[in-house]
Amino acid sequence: MLENISELEQLLIHKTLPYPVYFAFENKKILSLLREVEENDAAGKHATAVTGGYKLVVPVSEPKKLATVSLSNLQAWLPGLRGDGDASQLPTIAVVASYDTFGVAPALSEGSDSNGSGVVALLELVRLFSRLYANPKTQGRYNILFGLTSGGPFNYNGTSKWLKGFDQRVRESIDYAICLNSIGTRSNNLLMHVSKPPDSIYIKQLYDVFKDVGSQIGLEVTLKHKKINISNSRVSWEHEQFSRHRVTAVTLSKIEHAPDLLEHSGGIADKREKVDPSAVAQVVKLTAESLASYIFGHQGSPIEVFADGSSLAVSHSYIGSWLELLSRTPRVAAFMSKSDPLIEAFRKELSEHTPEVSIHNEPFDSSFVFYNVPKAELSIYQVASVGLDLIILVAVSAYLFILFVVLVISTKSLDDLVVMFRRPPTKKFKGA
Numbered sequence: 001m002l003e004n005i006s007e008l009e010q011l012l013i014h015k016t017l018p019y020p021v022y023f024a025f026e027n028k029k030i031l032s033l034l035r036e037v038e039e040n041d042a043a044g045k046h047a048t049a050v051t052g053g054y055k056l057v058v059p060v061s062e063p064k065k066l067a068t069v070s071l072s073n074l075q076a077w078l079p080g081l082r083g084d085g086d087a088s089q090l091p092t093i094a095v096v097a098s099y100d101t102f103g104v105a106p107a108l109s110e111g112s113d114s115n116g117s118g119v120v121a122l123l124e125l126v127r128l129f130s131r132l133y134a135n136p137k138t139q140g141r142y143n144i145l146f147g148l149t150s151g152g153p154f155n156y157n158g159t160s161k162w163l164k165g166f167d168q169r170v171r172e173s174i175d176y177a178i179c180l181n182s183i184g185t186r187s188n189n190l191l192m193h194v195s196k197p198p199d200s201i202y203i204k205q206l207y208d209v210f211k212d213v214g215s216q217i218g219l220e221v222t223l224k225h226k227k228i229n230i231s232n233s234r235v236s237w238e239h240e241q242f243s244r245h246r247v248t249a250v251t252l253s254k255i256e257h258a259p260d261l262l263e264h265s266g267g268i269a270d271k272r273e274k275v276d277p278s279a280v281a282q283v284v285k286l287t288a289e290s291l292a293s294y295i296f297g298h299q300g301s302p303i304e305v306f307a308d309g310s311s312l313a314v315s316h317s318y319i320g321s322w323l324e325l326l327s328r329t330p331r332v333a334a335f336m337s338k339s340d341p342l343i344e345a346f347r348k349e350l351s352e353h354t355p356e357v358s359i360h361n362e363p364f365d366s367s368f369v370f371y372n373v374p375k376a377e378l379s380i381y382q383v384a385s386v387g388l389d390l391i392i393l394v395a396v397s398a399y400l401f402i403l404f405v406v407l408v409i410s411t412k413s414l415d416d417l418v419v420m421f422r423r424p425p426t427k428k429f430k431g432a
Contacts, residue, residue: 006269012104022058022378023105023268033380055381063371069334069364071150071158072343076354078129078146081139092143092170093291094177094249097122098152098159098238099331099346101266106332107375111266112275115152116326117184120319122146123349124284125291130353131312132292132305140295145174146354148346150333153266154366155234158333159241161362176206177249178291179238183283184275184323185254189220190283193251193258195228195243202248209299213289216302219282224256252283272327277320285314334370 012021024030033054040046080090097118101111110116126146133139151157163171183190192210196203207223214221228240235241236258242249285306292298292305306312329342336343338361350357 002269002271002274006267009104009267009269020058021104022056023108024378030380053383055383057379057381058376059379060373060376063373066334066370066372069366069370070338071161071333071362071364072336072338072340073150073158073162073360073362074148074343074346074350075162075358075360076126076146076350077356078126078133078144078354079356080133080142080144081136082141088143090141090143090173091175092145092173093295094145094147094174094242094247095122095125095180095287095291096147096149096159096177096238097180098149098156099342100150100152100158100333100336101270101331102153103267103270103332105268105374106335107330108268109266109270109330109332110272110327111270111331112272112323112327113184113270114182114266115180116266116323116331117182117275117280118180119148119326120322121180121183121280121284121287122148123322123346124281124314124319125288126350126353127318128284128288128306128312128314129291140292142175142295143173144291146350148350149238150336151364151366152238154333154364154368156238156241157365158362159238160244161365162360163241163245163247165360165362171245171247174242174247176202176294177239177242177247178287179242179249179251180283180287181238181251181253182255183253184277184280186276186279187254188218189222189254190214190286191222191224191253191256193224193226193237193239193253195226195240196248198223198225203250205299206248206250206294209294210286210290212300213293214286216304217282217285217289219286221286226258252287254279266331272323275323275327277316277323280319280323281314281316284319288314330374332374333364334368335374 037054082090098115099119101109101114101116103109103111129144133144147159147162149156149159149162151159151161192207194203194207198204198207203223207221210221226236228235228243230244235244237251237253239249239251288306289304293301293303296305306314308314325345331342338359343359347357347359
C-alpha cells in the first residue's frame with residue numbers, strides 16, 4: 001500500500017491536473033461511501049443528475065500565493081579544549097542534517113526516514129558529545145559544529161545559504177563535515193557518499209576510521225563516489241554543497257542512489273513504520289565512536305567510548321521519543337514560520353546541551369510557487385436524484401389539491417364548488 005501511495009504521489013507531483021485533489025483521513029464514514037461508489041460503478045449506476053451522487057465541498061477562500069518564504073537554519077557549537085583557552089583556533093568537525101521534507105500533501109508530509117532519522121541521530125550525537133566534553137579530561141581538541149538545515153528537498157538551498165554566511169576562517173577550520181540522511185531502514189550496510197576521489201588522503205582517512213568501527217559493531221560501511229558537475233547547480237547530496245565550498249564532506253545514508261528533485265524525499269508514504277529505532281541507534285554509535293576515535297587519535301584501536309550500559313551509552317528511549325514527535329509533525333519548509341513550534345523545540349534541545357546556539361533565517365530562492373491553504377475541512381453531501389425530486393413534487397401537489405378540495409367542501413356546498421370552477425358567462429353589449 002505504501003508503494004502504491006508513493007507512486008501516486010510522484011504522479012501527482014509531476015503532472016498538471018485540471019482539478020483539485022484532496023487527501024482525507026480514513027474512517028468508517030468514508031469507507032462506507034467508497035464501498036457504495038464502488039458497488040454503483042460495478043453495477044453500471046454512474047452518478048448523474050437522474051441517479052444522484054455525492055457533492056464535495058471545501059468551504060475556504062481561493063488559495064493565494066505565498067509572497068515570501070523563509071528558511072531557518074539552526075547551528076550549535078560545542079567548543080573543544082585548548083591550553084590558552086581560545087577555542088576559536090581549534091579545528092572543527094561539522095555534523096549536519098536537513099530537517100525538512102516534501103510531499104504532494106504538505107500537511108501530511110512527515111518524512112520519518114527522510115530526513116527525520118537523520119535529525120534524530122544528530123540530536124542524540126549532540127547529547128552524547130555534550131556529556132563527553134563536559135569533563136575537561138575527556139574534552140577533545142576539536143570544536144564540534146552541529147547544524148540543522150532547511151530546504152533539503154529543494155537542492156539543499158538552506159545548506160548553501162548557511163555555508164555562504166560563514167566567516168571564511170570558520171569554513172577553513174572544518175576538517176570534515178558528516179551529513180546524515182535517511183539512515184533508519186533495517187540494513188547492515190551503510191553507504192558513505194563522497195565527491196572527492198576515494199584515494200584522496202582525507203577521504204581515505206575518514207573512511208578507514210568508520211570502516212574499522214563498523215566492523216566492531218556489525219555494520220559494513222561502503223564507500224560510494226560520485227563526482228560533482230560544477231556547471232550544474234543541481235546537487236544530489238547535502239555534502240556536495242560543502243564540496244562546492246572546498247570543505248571535505250561525506251553523507252552517511254542507507255540509500256544507494258540519491259533521489260531526483262522532489263522524488264521520494266519524505267512524502268506522505270514515509271511514515272513511522274519505515275524507521276527502525278535500532279537502526280538509527282546503530283548509526284549513532286558508529287558515528288560517535290568514529291568521531292571520538294578521530295578526535296582522540298585512537299584510529300585502529302578497539303576503544304569503546306560510548307559503551308552500552310555506561311553514562312555515555314546511546315539512548316534508545318531518547319531516539320524513540322524524537323522519532324515519534326517528528327513522525328507526527330509535517331515539515332515542509334514553505335509552511336514553517338520563523339516561530340514554528342518545531343524550530344523552537346530544536347533550539348531548546350540544542351541549548352540544553354551546547355553553550356552557543358543560533359538561528360539563521362534566509363530567503364528561499366526557488367522557482368516553486370506555494371499557496372497558503374495546506375489543509376481545509378472537506379464536507380461530503382449526498383445528492384438525491386431528479387426522479388426523487390419529481391415524485392416528491394407530484395406527491396406534495398396532490399396533497400395540497402386534496403386538502404384544498406376537502407376544505408372547500410366542508411365550508412361550501414357542492415354547487416358553490418361547481419360554480420367556482422365554471423367559466424363565467426360572457427357579457428354582451430348592444431350597439432348604439
